[in-house]
Amino acid sequence: MSAPVVARRPRALVVAAALPLLVVACWAAVRGLEATSLFSGGPTASVWLWAPVAALLAGQTVLYACERPHRADALGQQALDRLRVAVLMPVYNEDPAYLRAALTALAAQTRRPEAVHLVDDGSDVDYTEIQDWWTRHAHETGVHTSWQRTPNQGKRRAQATALEHADQADIIITVDSDAMLAVNALDEVLQPFADPRVQGAAGLVVAANHRATWLTRLTDLYFVANQLVDRSALSPLGAVMVAPGSLAAYRAPILRDHLPTYLGEKFLGRPVQFSDDSLLTLFALLKGRVVQQPTAVVFTAMPERTGHHLRQYLRWMRGSTIRSLWRARHLPLTHPAYLAQLLRWFLQLLCTGALVWLAAVHLRHGTAPSPWLLTVPLAIGYAQALRYLTLRRSDETPAHQAVTWLLTPLALAWGWTVLRAVRWYGTLTCGRTRWGTRTTGPEVTLATP
Template identity: 55%
Template sequence: MTTPPLAARVHRSGTVLAAAITLVAAAVWAAHHGVQAASYGDETGTRLAAVWAITFLILLSQTIMYHCERARRVSPRSRRQLDTLHVAVLLPVYNEDDGYLRLGLASFLAQTRKPDSVHVVDDGSTSGDYAQVRAWWERAAAEAGIATTWQRTPNQGKRHAQAAGVHASPTADVFITVDSDSCLAPNAIEEILLPFARARVQSVAGIVLATNHRANLLTRVTDLWFTTGQLTDRSALSAMGAVLVNSGPLAAYRAGVVRDNLDSYLNETFLGRPVRFSDDSLLTLYALLRGRTVQQPSAMVFTALPEKPSHFGRMYMRWMRGSTIRSIWRMRYLPLTGWAYWAHLLRWFQVALSAAVLGWLLAVEPFVYGRTPPASFLVVPFLIGWAQGLRYLGVIRSDERMRHRAVTWLLMPLAVIGSWTVLRVMRWYGAATCARTGWGTRQNGAEVSLAAAEAPAGSRVVLSDDDTLQIPLVKLLDPETETTLQIAVPVR
């Protein structure tokens, strides 16, 4: 028995909103109790109370905003108009694992709304030439009616690989950017196109989940942290049409956003050095300058997360350096009349405020004034983390029971401690070293593999003797019969 490929959806519930507000209220109470219980004196206590009031006002506002986000739905007439658009997928490849690449390409064939064209560009990979994958894909795409090109270019970086795909698709109306380890949910393309029914929408972000989220503790916590961030911070921005950063594994842009800015996209420099990362945030900035940028929470994609701390560290450092450069461009180019500009400033205000309060409570008060913060202060970040993490529990995956996701949700203290310590240090170090504009990962081959011996249970790719691709994406549990089902996508 076979089932549709790996899928997920976001479940909306008033219970989740009520629980989130309750936990936020509990955090407010704990902070207030901490200020009153501490022997800080009236002046310091008043200042701390004001700081906590501002912090929780921002938090409560964000909570309400991200619950206001809704997946876009359209009329039958608008859907017919969207069906006429030429949708081109841009897929750059560099030193990717064959298994993940096959997995992603097979997911294009299983789409409810197939792309009109797919443009694969091998950016001078040094770990192989993907000859078998290419032969299979070109044959399978032709049988599915998907126009495709496959180029191999000298290594110049992801942006140049994408540009080669843009040049190969001069009639495209929408470009969908994916990574070489992206595995789209069956309705991902259909769903990510729906917001374009509104003329002002210039880009759409998808929701990124982990394919290998159960590989180890690092991938579990990273999946929890990353998914929660998309469904809180980015969802709040989406409600205002001001998403600041799309994700590489799945995003869609009106073709003009990419074509009209291609020259500056390929030749961005910072302090005289070419910038090779932060490509998704730059495309999002171009889109923001033309109109609204939103997220479609019903468009899901699965990707491989780093399984080793060293790999995660290089990835996160690249993100932080890119974030610093992009912040400078946003301050320079975003109009003051748009919500995106002020949302960007508010984010930096929150970062600076939290760093200042943390430093004051943990360093100044104990060592200068000899006063130790009350234990109730330690409760606050975890209550906030669990409140926001309820959004993670709102994601229903076809390959995982809710109780298993609840176990991951309980790991939120690890994500909070990591973000307040290691990631905070890395953020500021990344900002200080943002002139280092190299990519930093996958230089010596794929760092995450989908080999049968290493992949999560049920996640492997096997090419049978009759050259039929069998892809057991995941093991599913039938909620009615309690039996285990395996996904298989056969492609001749």
């Protein structure tokens, strides 16, 4: 299975279409707050409550509209061509078909890595056949490779074991074992490193199995839109807070210099097994800029069952809470990522508080919420989800993509209810630092014709 081809539609049209929806959202919010009669101050109080949120949305829209793919000039490209690139791939209970597809995509890159180092972290799956095939295939394509099997010690230890074989590398690229890179993904993710200030670069993650279930379809919509809104807004500032494990690139000293801290991270006295990608990103932020390269596309397997989806999201939210504390401790107060984190928590508290408050008031009085208030998240959601339409996949028709975009209300309802509850539960239980998924074998398998 080869990765689909991804192109980009004109962004200006999507940004222009988003602006009216954001204006509608601001206007509806004011009307809705007035209609609830909850504020004795009347319209003035309503405006003052909504104004900060409207300003944040407007600022975010301007920033993500400013994002451009990084491009090296002629001299910069010559410097990039001289860089030695090593790919680290930990493997644990991965579906063999996904693993083979990931390795096939690596060997087919327009800019092949000098080396690919795999570590099987004590999987319950027998990969002997794939290991033999890959060893031959890598040799035929001129890629140096190593494959080791170790007792199960976790993803970070597996990466460190792989890193031991990459002592000559200038750039370390981390990929997951289900990550199928678009054919030019490595070439694209290296482009930002022509700027010596850049210490890390994030790829753009899309769902490989977006057609599998309604859940994967909604997750793809949410995930792609979030990257092209939130990360795209932070990228011009060099303040991307999480470079995804599916495809991230770092200057090699980021990993080598911080390896003891990376392997020894503890929270409340317990070893932290997750949130590895956000910790590497934090190391890079402390040394320079971390950006997103939206043209470096990677296809990954999204959970197809609700239980797997919720356990994955719970792990992410526990990791997000821990990482927020580390950023607050280590980043300068004036760092854009520090300020972005404060704003993110402000919006979470404001939205959650408003949701609980309005629900309690209307339940108490037996009244329905104002339709104007329901218009607010819908208009904002549709405006931001328009970013999903900027990508054009060779394995998806425009009609199918448009239908996915029209499902935005379902994604919003899921996010505002179930995922919001999981987020706060994850915050309250962040001391539980075990991985939590794929403990007995593959949870997602690649459908074959």
